[in-house]
Amino acid sequence: MLIEARKRAILKAVVQEFTTSAVPVGSQILANRYFLNLSSATIRNELSNLADLGYLVQPHTSAGRIPSDQGYRYFVDFLMETEPLPRPVKLFIEAQVQGAPADGQLFVERVAMVVAAVTHNASVVSAAYGPRARIKHLDLVSLDPQAVLLILLMEGNLLRQQVIEISQPVEQSALSRLAGRILKNVAGQDREEVGSLAERLIPGVENEVLSQVLVLLDHFEQGAETLVVHDGVRNLLKQPEFTDTARLHEVLEILEESRHLSALLRQLIMESDLQVVIGSENVTEQLRSCTVVLTTYGPSGRLKGTLGVVGPTRMQYGQIVARLGAVARAASQRLAEIAS
Amino acid sequence: MLIEARKRAILKAVVQEFTTSAVPVGSQILANRYFLNLSSATIRNELSNLADLGYLVQPHTSAGRIPSDQGYRYFVDFLMETEPLPRPVKLFIEAQVQGAPADGQLFVERVAMVVAAVTHNASVVSAAYGPRARIKHLDLVSLDPQAVLLILLMEGNLLRQQVIEISQPVEQSALSRLAGRILKNVAGQDREEVGSLAERLIPGVENEVLSQVLVLLDHFEQGAETLVVHDGVRNLLKQPEFTDTARLHEVLEILEESRHLSALLRQLIMESDLQVVIGSENVTEQLRSCTVVLTTYGPSGRLKGTLGVVGPTRMQYGQIVARLGAVARAASQRLAEIAS
DNA sequence: AATTGGCACTCAAGCGGAGGGAGTGCTAAT
DNA sequence: ATTAGCACTCCCTCCGCTTGAGTGCCAATT
Structure with missing residues (x-):
C-alpha cells in the first residue's frame, strides 16, 4: 500500500499543482518547480509508474497527469498537510460564528454561509439535533x-x-x-x-x-425532521469542472432536495470526526464527480450536527479540511454558549 | 402606444414561438404556422416595422427576430392569455399545498418547492408576516x-x-x-x-x-427578519440562456444572499397583486437579463406574503402567471386554515 | 396601396485541414 | 539509476470554405 518516498513526493506535488491550476500537470513543470535536482525524464518515468499504480490518470495520450480518485485518497490519507489559517480567515470565522443568532434555524444558516465563504465551495450544514436530543x-x-x-x-x-x-x-x-x-x-x-x-x-x-x-x-x-441547509452553490459556478451545466444540475438535484440531502448526511454519519468522500467513493450517483468533506460540531458528545463541503474532486483538501475544522470548533463553542 | 391589429398578432406569434423554441423566429415559420394567408414577404415587412418600433430585435443581420424587453412588456400588458391549468398541475398544486405543514417556515419552503416545480424556473417566497402581523x-x-x-x-x-x-x-x-x-x-x-x-x-x-x-x-x-426562501435554481440550468455560467452566477448572487433577496421583494412590494418585471426594468443590476414575476398571498388583507418566479426574460408568461396565481390561491386558502 | 415572388446579400454555424505546442515514451548514453 | 535526445501523439486554435436560414429590396401583381 505504501509507495516509496520519491513517488509520494511526486504524487503530492501533482495534487498540489493540479488543485490550484486545474490544468493537467506535466513532467516539465514538476522538474522546474518542485524537483530541481531531477530531470524531467526521471519524473516522466515516475509519473508513468504512478499512473500504472492507479494514482494518476491521463486525460489523453499527450497530456499531463491528473490525480485519480485513488490518488486523491492516498493524498488525503498520507500526504495532506492541513494549512494554517490565514489571519483574516480566522477572524472572519470567529466574528461570524460568535455573532451567530441563538435561533437554531438561523444559526445553521449562518454556519452554512461561513463554510461556503471560507472554502469557496458549496456547503451543507445540518442542525445539532440528533435522535437523542433533549x-x-x-x-x-x-x-x-x-x-x-x-x-x-x-x-x-x-x-x-x-x-x-x-x-x-x-x-x-x-x-x-x-x-x-x-x-x-x-x-x-x-x-x-x-x-x-x-x-x-x-x-x-x-x-x-x-x-x-x-x-x-x-x-x-426519530429525527425525521432534521434541519438541513445548503449555501454557496454560486461558488461552484466558478470551478471549471462545472462549466458544463449538466454536471452542476446533478449536484443541485441533491442539494436542493432536502430529503436527499438529509439522507445523504445520515448515510455518512460518521465514526470519525472527519470524513472525506472522494468522487467515485460516493454512494450517491449524482455526486460521483464531487468530493464531500464532512465533520461534526456540537458542544457535547451527544448533541451532534453535521457540517460539510461539496465541491469538485479537485479541491484544496488541506485548506478545506483546516477551515472546515475551524468553523466546526467555532460553531461548537458558540453553541455551548447559547444552547447551554 | 397601441399598434395595429396585424402587428399585434405578429408580435404575439413571435413571443409565443420564441418562448417555446428559444430560437430567433423568421418570416418563414410565422407564415407557415401562424399566418397561412400571408406571404413571408409581407410578414418580413411587418417584422421590420416592429423592429423599428422597438418591439423586436435581431441578434444579427441575417437572423430571425426575438422580442425586446419592450416587446415582452407589450405582450404581457396587452396580448398575453393566461393558460388554463392542466389537470395534473392543478392536482399537484392542491395536493402539495393543502398538505403543507402548519409550521410557517416549512410552509414557505413547501410553497417555494411547488412554485419552482410548476413554473420550471427558480422561485422566491417570503413568509406571510408583515410589519403589522399579530x-x-x-x-x-x-x-x-x-x-x-x-x-x-x-x-x-x-x-x-x-x-x-x-x-x-x-x-x-x-x-x-x-x-x-x-x-x-x-x-x-x-x-x-x-x-x-x-x-x-x-x-x-x-x-x-x-x-x-x-x-x-x-x-x-419592523419585519427586519422577514423570512425569504428560494428554490428551483436547478431549473434555470436547463435554460439555454444560462449555459453561460457567468449569467447564472449573477442571479445566484441575488438568490443566495437573503438580505439582497428580501430587499428586492420589499422594493417590489406591490400595489397590484401581480407584478411582472422584465429584464432591463429590473432595478437590480444582476437581474437585468431576467424576468421576475411576483404576486402576493395570504388569507387576509393585512397578512401578506410574496411569491415569485425568477427566470430568463424568455419565459412562458401566460403559463407562469396562471400557475403562480393558482399556487397563491392555494397557499392563501391553506394559510387561512392553519393560521386561523 | 397593399401584397407578393424573385433575387442578391449577409452572417452564424458547422466542417476540415494545417500548424503549433505541450507532453509523452522510448532508446541509448552516462 | 539517471538523463539527453528525439520521434510521436493528440489537443487546441486558427483559417478558410461551404451551407443555409433569413433578410431587404425591387419590380410585378392584385
Missing part, C-alpha cells in the same frame, strides 16, 4: 376549538411546532397546566425515555391532547 | 441565571426566538406568569399598539425582562 421547553397553545398547537424547543435552540386536532374544546389555562406537567416530566431527559411516562401522567379530559403529544414527541425523536 | 403566543423560558429566551409565535405560524440577558435570576414560574400577563395585553393586537402598554403592565423585579421584551417586539415589528 426538550428544553414545551408549550400548548389553543388555536381554535378544534385545534391545539404544540410548540417544542429542542436542544440546539430549534423550535418545532405541530398542530393537534381535538374533538372537544380545551381551555388555554388547562393546556398551559398540562404543558407544564408534561414538561416537568420531560425536560432535560432524553426523548426516548418519555414514552414510558404515559401512564404516570394523570389524564383527564386532556388525555386526548396528551396522547397525541406523546406521539409527536416520538415523531420528532 | 402575536399569537408568547413565552419566556429560563435558560440559565443570566439568560431568558423569548419565544414568539407570529401570525402565519412563524416561530421566532431571542435571548434576553438579565442581571439577576428570575424564577421560571415568575417568567411564565409574566409571559401570561404580557400575552394577555398583546395577543390579537397589532404589535404597534404594544408599546403603549408599557406603563400599564405593572413591573416588579421582572421589569428588566419586560422592558427588553418590548424592545424585541418592536424589533420584530
Whole structure:
C-alpha cells in the first residue's frame, strides 16, 4: 500500500499543482518547480509508474497527469498537510460564528454561509439535533376549538411546532397546566425515555391532547425532521469542472432536495470526526464527480450536527479540511454558549 | 402606444414561438404556422416595422427576430392569455399545498418547492408576516441565571426566538406568569399598539425582562427578519440562456444572499397583486437579463406574503402567471386554515 | 396601396485541414 | 539509476470554405 518516498513526493506535488491550476500537470513543470535536482525524464518515468499504480490518470495520450480518485485518497490519507489559517480567515470565522443568532434555524444558516465563504465551495450544514436530543421547553397553545398547537424547543435552540386536532374544546389555562406537567416530566431527559411516562401522567379530559403529544414527541425523536441547509452553490459556478451545466444540475438535484440531502448526511454519519468522500467513493450517483468533506460540531458528545463541503474532486483538501475544522470548533463553542 | 391589429398578432406569434423554441423566429415559420394567408414577404415587412418600433430585435443581420424587453412588456400588458391549468398541475398544486405543514417556515419552503416545480424556473417566497402581523403566543423560558429566551409565535405560524440577558435570576414560574400577563395585553393586537402598554403592565423585579421584551417586539415589528426562501435554481440550468455560467452566477448572487433577496421583494412590494418585471426594468443590476414575476398571498388583507418566479426574460408568461396565481390561491386558502 | 415572388446579400454555424505546442515514451548514453 | 535526445501523439486554435436560414429590396401583381 505504501509507495516509496520519491513517488509520494511526486504524487503530492501533482495534487498540489493540479488543485490550484486545474490544468493537467506535466513532467516539465514538476522538474522546474518542485524537483530541481531531477530531470524531467526521471519524473516522466515516475509519473508513468504512478499512473500504472492507479494514482494518476491521463486525460489523453499527450497530456499531463491528473490525480485519480485513488490518488486523491492516498493524498488525503498520507500526504495532506492541513494549512494554517490565514489571519483574516480566522477572524472572519470567529466574528461570524460568535455573532451567530441563538435561533437554531438561523444559526445553521449562518454556519452554512461561513463554510461556503471560507472554502469557496458549496456547503451543507445540518442542525445539532440528533435522535437523542433533549426538550428544553414545551408549550400548548389553543388555536381554535378544534385545534391545539404544540410548540417544542429542542436542544440546539430549534423550535418545532405541530398542530393537534381535538374533538372537544380545551381551555388555554388547562393546556398551559398540562404543558407544564408534561414538561416537568420531560425536560432535560432524553426523548426516548418519555414514552414510558404515559401512564404516570394523570389524564383527564386532556388525555386526548396528551396522547397525541406523546406521539409527536416520538415523531420528532426519530429525527425525521432534521434541519438541513445548503449555501454557496454560486461558488461552484466558478470551478471549471462545472462549466458544463449538466454536471452542476446533478449536484443541485441533491442539494436542493432536502430529503436527499438529509439522507445523504445520515448515510455518512460518521465514526470519525472527519470524513472525506472522494468522487467515485460516493454512494450517491449524482455526486460521483464531487468530493464531500464532512465533520461534526456540537458542544457535547451527544448533541451532534453535521457540517460539510461539496465541491469538485479537485479541491484544496488541506485548506478545506483546516477551515472546515475551524468553523466546526467555532460553531461548537458558540453553541455551548447559547444552547447551554 | 397601441399598434395595429396585424402587428399585434405578429408580435404575439413571435413571443409565443420564441418562448417555446428559444430560437430567433423568421418570416418563414410565422407564415407557415401562424399566418397561412400571408406571404413571408409581407410578414418580413411587418417584422421590420416592429423592429423599428422597438418591439423586436435581431441578434444579427441575417437572423430571425426575438422580442425586446419592450416587446415582452407589450405582450404581457396587452396580448398575453393566461393558460388554463392542466389537470395534473392543478392536482399537484392542491395536493402539495393543502398538505403543507402548519409550521410557517416549512410552509414557505413547501410553497417555494411547488412554485419552482410548476413554473420550471427558480422561485422566491417570503413568509406571510408583515410589519403589522399579530402575536399569537408568547413565552419566556429560563435558560440559565443570566439568560431568558423569548419565544414568539407570529401570525402565519412563524416561530421566532431571542435571548434576553438579565442581571439577576428570575424564577421560571415568575417568567411564565409574566409571559401570561404580557400575552394577555398583546395577543390579537397589532404589535404597534404594544408599546403603549408599557406603563400599564405593572413591573416588579421582572421589569428588566419586560422592558427588553418590548424592545424585541418592536424589533420584530419592523419585519427586519422577514423570512425569504428560494428554490428551483436547478431549473434555470436547463435554460439555454444560462449555459453561460457567468449569467447564472449573477442571479445566484441575488438568490443566495437573503438580505439582497428580501430587499428586492420589499422594493417590489406591490400595489397590484401581480407584478411582472422584465429584464432591463429590473432595478437590480444582476437581474437585468431576467424576468421576475411576483404576486402576493395570504388569507387576509393585512397578512401578506410574496411569491415569485425568477427566470430568463424568455419565459412562458401566460403559463407562469396562471400557475403562480393558482399556487397563491392555494397557499392563501391553506394559510387561512392553519393560521386561523 | 397593399401584397407578393424573385433575387442578391449577409452572417452564424458547422466542417476540415494545417500548424503549433505541450507532453509523452522510448532508446541509448552516462 | 539517471538523463539527453528525439520521434510521436493528440489537443487546441486558427483559417478558410461551404451551407443555409433569413433578410431587404425591387419590380410585378392584385
